[in-house]
Amino acid sequence: MTLLPGHTAPAAAPHAKRRTVAELSHDFRLANGRLARRVRQEQADNELTSGQFSALGAVFRLGPMTLSALSDEERVTPPSMNRTVNALVEAGLVDRAGSAEDGRKVVLTVTDTGMTIVRETRKRRDDWIAQRILRLTPEQRQVLAAATEIMKELSNS
Numbered sequence: 654m655t656l657l658p659g660h661t662a663p664a665a666a667p668h669a670k671r672r673t674v675a676e677l678s679h680d681f682r683l684a685n686g687r688l689a690r691r692v693r694q695e696q697a698d699n700e701l702t703s704g705q706f707s708a709l710g711a712v713f714r715l716g717p718m719t720l721s722a723l724s725d726e727e728r729v730t731p732p733s734m735n736r737t738v739n740a741l742v743e744a745g746l747v748d749r750a751g752s753a754e755d756g757r758k759v760v761l762t763v764t765d766t767g768m769t770i771v772r773e774t775r776k777r778r779d780d781w782i783a784q785r786i787l788r789l790t791p792e793q794r795q796v797l798a799a800a801t802e803i804m805k806e807l808s809n810s
Contacts (some may be wrong), residue, residue, distance in 0.1 A: 705741055708727055713724060713767065718760065745766050
């Protein structure tokens, strides 16, 4: 394993093999992608695409917002987000209303049905992961807790 300056190698687990940063990067990316895909399967509405659920979740989490703000948050173009929002509105999960401050702007809000789907999906996903964490040894849970902090750092960089 190649280390950055100032970093020391953690004690290797008995089953761990030495790898290059490129190998670790590849293995981590694959494992993270597989886990994310598996967790995404645990959702309350199987009709929503992952992009639709992500947009719904953003409006749920951040509150009422414009299409432009949602596009920026989700890092997609406004026309692409407009198609996503149209599907959410048609499904009764998001409402569009004129802004009280600027009549030219449209504000998106989550409907009660949308809130229920987000909450139920979060519960299913958290429960799925919790059941797998319960199977880990205390030592594995400590490693997972440390890895979670590292993943947060990576995702915020």
